[in-house]
Amino acid sequence: xxxxxxxxxxxxxxxxxxxxxxxxxxxxxxxxxxxxxxxxxxxxxxxxxxxxxxxxxxxxxxxxxxxxxxxxxxxxxxxxxxxxxxxx
Amino acid sequence: xxxxxxxxxxxxxxxxxxxxxxxxxxxxxxxxxxxxxxxxxxxxxxxxxxxxxxxxxxxxxxxxxxxxxxxxxxxxxxxxxxxxxxxxxxxxxxxxxxxxxxxxxxxxxxxxxxxxxxxxxxxxxxxxxxxxxxxxxxxxxxxxxxxxxxxxxxxxxxxxxxxxxxxxxxxxxxxxxxxxxxxxxxxxxxxxxxxxxxxxxxxxxxxxxxxxxxxxxxxxxxxxxxxxxxxxxxxxxxxxxxxxxxx
Numbered sequence: 264x265x266x267x268x269x270x271x272x273x274x275x276x277x278x279x280x281x282x283x284x285x286x287x288x289x290x291x292x293x294x295x296x297x298x299x300x301x302x303x304x305x306x307x308x309x310x311x312x313x314x315x316x317x318x319x320x321x322x323x324x325x326x327x328x329x330x331x332x333x334x335x336x337x338x339x340x341x342x343x344x345x346x347x348x349x350x351x
Numbered sequence: 352x353x354x355x356x357x358x359x360x361x362x363x364x365x366x367x368x369x370x371x372x373x374x375x376x377x378x379x380x381x382x383x384x385x386x387x388x389x390x391x392x393x394x395x396x397x398x399x400x401x402x403x404x405x406x407x408x409x410x411x412x413x414x415x416x417x418x419x420x421x422x423x424x425x426x427x428x429x430x431x432x433x434x435x436x437x438x439x440x441x442x443x444x445x446x447x448x449x450x451x452x453x454x455x456x457x458x459x460x461x462x463x464x465x466x467x468x469x470x471x472x473x474x475x476x477x478x479x480x481x482x483x484x485x486x487x488x489x490x491x492x493x494x495x496x497x498x499x500x501x502x503x504x505x506x507x508x509x510x511x512x513x514x515x516x517x518x519x520x521x522x523x524x525x526x527x528x529x530x531x532x533x534x535x536x537x538x539x540x541x542x543x544x545x546x547x548x549x550x551x552x553x554x555x556x557x558x559x560x561x562x563x564x565x566x567x568x569x570x571x572x573x574x575x576x577x578x579x580x581x582x583x584x585x586x587x588x589x590x591x592x593x594x595x596x597x598x
Binding site: 275277302305324325 | 548550552556
């Protein structure tokens with residue numbers, strides 16, 4: 264399962280706008296937003312602004328970088344596919 | 352267990368009198384409750400989910416909160432408490448705790464044995480009614496929090512919470528002139544409102560940008576009370592503090 268990232272600007276109503284849409288197998292699964300300087304110790308981290316399907320759920324703490332965010336998204340998707348296979 | 356100087360339990364008297372006036376006899380009975388006083392550091396558990404307790408905890412000074420830890424270490428905060436509150440008063444009749452109670456700041460607590468509290472309510476049914484009324488107001492606050500959690504935007508929700516925390520403190524003489532202590536962290540505010548730290552931070556900056564509030568050094572300064580109330584659609588009826596807040 265490979266992820267594809269597409270840069271995008273998101274209207275978060277704050278200084279956080281640099282973002283990436285995250286696709287898996289052509290489907291949008293998440294929106295990651297780069298946290299601006301207004302977040303002090305979390306500035307520069309990546310925040311899961313929105314997650315869809317297996318990525319939805321309660322808020323996650325911001326990720327230190329894009330690699331960490333993608334690793335987390337991949338693991339969530341993998342967990343879900345294992346569950347789905349077990350069901351069929 | 353020590354007997355009390357009459358002034359020690361003044362926060363409880365003030366709180367009860369914010370609900371209903373007390374007779375001399377009732378006041379004397381409250382002041383003479385046998386209590387054990389202990390000072391807790393900040394972020395210390397007072398009672399934990401699952402504990403079976405035999406005393407109630409009255410806050411004399413400082414702040415506390417009710418919370419529950421969910422799977423994965425997630426925390427939901429149910430309420431914030433100030434001097435005069437008895438956050439685990441329900442334990443008098445439901446001694447098995449279904450949530451935890453912890454300090455936010457360093458706090459001084461007076462522990463009142465259930466037995467003494469029960470005797471007080473048997474001897475003074477009017478005091479029992481005041482305490483009951485306090486738990487009903489508590490339930491009203493839960494309903495407001497639920498409505499905020501489910502139906503209000505992040506901005507309106509935080510505005511609502513700030514109005515509530517200011518008025519609660521004003522009613523017992525801990526705040527005035529639209530300025531009050533607010534010692535909780537952004538993470539606490541997030542866990543109380545179901546928002547992420549990121550959203551709390553963005554929302555606070557937006558409110559500051561709009562000239563409504565300044566939150567700095569654990570103090571909330573409300574710059575535009577009427578606008579804050581309007582944003583929150585705040586109606587203080589549920590706090591039942593009208594007699595003290597009017598004028």
